[in-house]
Amino acid sequence: MTGTIKIDNAPLNKFHLKITAFTFGSNFSDGYALGIIGMALTLIGPQMELGTVWQGLIGSSALIGLFVGSLLLGWLGDRIGRQKVYLLDFLLIAVASFLQFFVDGPLALFILRLLIGFGIGADYAIGPTLLSEFVPKKYRGSLLASLTVMWTVGYVVAYFVGILLEKAGPDSWRWMLASGAIPAVIVLLLRIGTPESPRWLISKGRIEEARQIVKRFIGPNVDISDLIADGQSEQHSTSFMMLFKKKHRTRTAFGCLFYFCQVLPYFAIYTFLPLIFKAMGVKDDILGNILLNIFLLIGAILSLWFINKLSRRTFTIGSFLTLTVSLLLLGIWPHGPFILVMLFFAVFTLVMSGFSNIAQVYPAELFPTEIRGSGVGLTNGVSRIGSAIGTFLLPISLASLGLGPSMIGLAVVLLIGAVISIAWAPETKDLSLDEASQTPESSSQDVVSSSPRKKMSSH
Template sequence: MQIVKPPKIQMDDVPLNRFHIKIAGLTFGAHFIDGYVLGQIGFALTQMTPQMGLSSFWQGMLGSSALIGLFIGSLFLGHISDFIGRQKIFCFSFIIITIGTFSQFFIETPLELFLLRIFIGIGLGGDYSVGHTMLAEISPRKHRGILLGSFSVIWTFGYVAANFLGHYLTYIDPNAWRWLLMSASLPAFIILLLRIGTPESPRWLMKKGRYEEANTIIKKYFGTNVILNDEYSERKAISFFALFSPQYRQRTLFNSLFFICLVIPYFAIYTFLPSILNIMGLNQSFSTDLLLNFILIIGALLGIVLTQTFSRRGFLIYSFIFLAICLGLLSFIPEQQTLVMLMLFAAFTLVLSAVSNLVGVFPAESFPTKMRALGVGFATSMSRLGSAIGTGLLPIAILSFGMQSTMLILTGILASGAIISILWAPETKDLSLVEASDISVP
């Protein structure tokens, strides 16, 4: 009797299995921690400011400190992983995060907290680069959009969790901010333990010529009939400046600029949300926070569906246009029109949260394996640098120019994102990662 061997299938086309879900879960952990770390600082500052006599300068520096670290970590650790491997940075980043978040309990000066949060941000930034890259490199193309887009959902859950815990703890004890800041260390330590022993990316191993190791991992986790044909003829080290070569500079600029245009309004508005709501004439309370946090979660979940249903390019372009219109209208509506303002702000929040799914999808799908971590890391680092600058300057802009002019500036940033996307956004939906070498604007 003749034994029929199962047909060979590409790793891009394997069914979703438990290993995919495991790596996704471990990768999502960084985004939960990121949302949690960025969401908790606003509540911590309300208690720290009178205790430590924080000036406006230090409030701005502490509010943007983790974003500064994210810029550094995304830029350098992602590039390093192209040389030493994804898995090493995958674990090392959470050693940094665990130590940094735990140490926040013991700080005595704002400078100490500022430096610690930069340290934490470096770990988070490195994990952004490597986490997106690892998951993109093992995910089947059919499910890649959902898995990569889910980062935004998990980030939102972390941000909302920090909001709820912050509301609860700040009424218990004047020193509750220490426990709030340190609380991220427990989930970070658990994620670190679970990441130990995870395998290296087979695509990275093949790029380095370690075919036997790569095939062993593929057979163990995906099946004995699974093969991987990828663009591995070029095994020399990739220079950072390759991102700006004629072949890649357009996608480098697109991923960096659309990312920046999307996250500057996000972080600038939601870091200082209580102040903004009060200036706009909307009462800031626990119920208002509850409503907006609920909308953030609904938007993030909706974004997964929209990412999978519509073209990546179309979803991004029309979202930018919608967001710019909403924020522009909010700039001119009188304060007396409270209901209209609230509805517009809710619609803005919903779509902003939904389209934020694409920041985890586009960069990872735009670059070939040989420079994926470098490209993702650079785009992420640029976005966090823009976020840090925008977050730091927002209070100064409101004080100097007023709320209306500040909102119009943010509207201009969103409109710029729409123009950049119309000119340069590629369509990456349903592409294999081999085809990432050949993407172009439709």
């Protein structure tokens, strides 16, 4: 068709930027929820006389909820559509966040944070899925990666809100936790009117609806005939079990395991950063926190450039190896001079913050449209098992084993992630969304090597 362009090659427009901004909500809220509970627990613990088990449970509660929400509502998004889940999950987050103000015991707080995590998990599965199905391939990596920048912003904002509120009295932790309702309500209101994914509509045979959405939001000259042809060429199953069929299981395993190994150390360390500083003997923990939060922001922003310049494999493997070395050094010399210890932590923080951005990019590129929500939901859900394990075990490990062995253990997890990535990570950069999600049915080595050949043939 003359004068037309494919949806993957469409120019970036205001709608693409708007839906990216709306999708920031889950990442900001997740970062804020994790950051604020770390601050609040320093006050809740003595007031409620919490032991290490309850501290671990409350610290990991949102992550446990996130696992369930990602798993169930990612699949539901494949069944009933992305838009409905994308809109309503923040209603749950807003209500549960507000109700934290009134809790009178650890069980009630645990349940409410489970619900917050459930809503965030739903959005982690649906948000990147919906965004990836709209944005052009040229901008897909940077726009998806920018979501995690907002996680970092949310985490940093939570730290400074906590600093401002902690002197407000014995119940200041209630205001800290309830403040999470404010961004949730804002996101909920902004998302009203978000359209359904045209790729999902095509997979369900709703061709005319898809045409109208593409015409209105992406451009009147955007051609979706290739998507229609692919959608009509075979009957696509949306069964969750499709993720474990021979055609998809290698990418399913890679997506789950690389994400698991990435976030387990990250969430454990930054949920209990005050405890780690105490174990290090760092006296000026406020200065240390401020420095590390600055490095979190710098790393998140710098990585947007690296994600566009480096291949997905190079970025992933290099990050895992750098993080392993920095955390291993910290574990070997945990009580060294303040400057040296903070240098190890700064390198870890800078690289981990940037590396976390790839977690929003890779999963959406691993799976085809009919199971993309389920796949992204599963990878997010499994990653939060890692997050929950890390946040539950770290305070217990610090108390029983000490800082050095705890950090070495986390370094081993990162090393496992590097090995998995070397073996299975596919190359999806610069491919259309449909090309990126095509998985060879042969060995894992073919999965690694096939994408470059596709890339060469696509030019």
